[in-house]
């Protein structure tokens with residue numbers, strides 16, 4: 001391993017708790033070593049400004065891990081429709097260990113996405129639509145709204161909401177739903193609320209991007225139009241013509257010429273690449289937060305690792321979306337080495353809910369466990 005120098009102090013409220021390039025952190029002293037089986041001798045340090053001690057492992061993506069597994073391998077397998085148990089069998093690990101690494105990878109993915117949200121300057125229209133799946137049981141369907149670049153198919157944002165089961169049901173199924181709803185009930189108006197957060201992300205893309213007016217394509221779902229008109233910011237932008245909302249019938253042919261092609265495409269990819277979303281799978285998600293962690297990892301793979309088109313060279317979706325900034329290849333190498341810090345990562349509401357595991361899985365009472373260091 002190359003010589004390590006602490007990039008900043010590990011204490012959140014220390015004045016040296018932020019990486020800087022112009023004046024590298026120097027206010028620390030070596031503070032001994034400790035030995036580990038997996039990572040060898042680990043150097044410790046002490047901040048001379050605040051007295052906090054920390055080690056090289058504090059900054060490692062494998063902080064508190066006892067075993068080294070390849071993140072690239074896990075991300076590739078997860079995004080190639082392997083179930084958690086299949087990945088576990090292949091890597092001789094338990095599914096808990098694989099889930100643990102996926103959670104870590106998800107936070108890296110969210111941090112990278114956050115970096116892109118301020119460094120990409122896209123020049124493309126957007127399409128948004130809900131991807132329908134479920135978590136825990138078919139009685140708890142969910143809607144994951146995706147905001148996708150029209151020409152890049154880069155996914156700018158994703159938001160999750162659990163919905164009430166609707167549609168055709170037998171008498172028995174209705175009875176069972178009523179019984180379950182005594183214990184847990186989906187919030188009404190979920191789609192509109194979720195879409196309003198996607199609409200906020202649309203504004204961020206508009207502010208950061210080069211396209212004006214910017215067109216947002218959706219289907220004719222009334223909740224979408226409501227969310228846009230109920231927000232004063234959007235209403236004003238729509239009225240002044242800087243933002244345009246265009247709709248297409250969801251029954252229109254799902255061809256490449258359909259303006260909703262970008263979301264239809266991601267929808268199809270998710271359905272075939274992420275095992276829990278395959279129709280009739282027995283490996284469906286059991287926990288909403290874990291499901292969103294896996295989705296975040298998948299979107300990292302979709303956006304930055306797989307080729308934009310299999311027959312069109314090695315360009316990634318993020319490179320197609322990025323007009324002015326080149327994606328830093330060095331950054332990728334570091335992505336699976338040093339962990340992202342919550343304290344210095346700016347997140348949207350949806351990303352924060354994923355990172356901090358704030359969503360509630362239907363029928364569960366307790367909040368999901370999150371290791372303390374993940375909040376650092």
Ligand SMILES: [Zn+2]
Pocket residue numbers: 009010011014015016047048049050051052
């Ligand atoms: Zn300090």
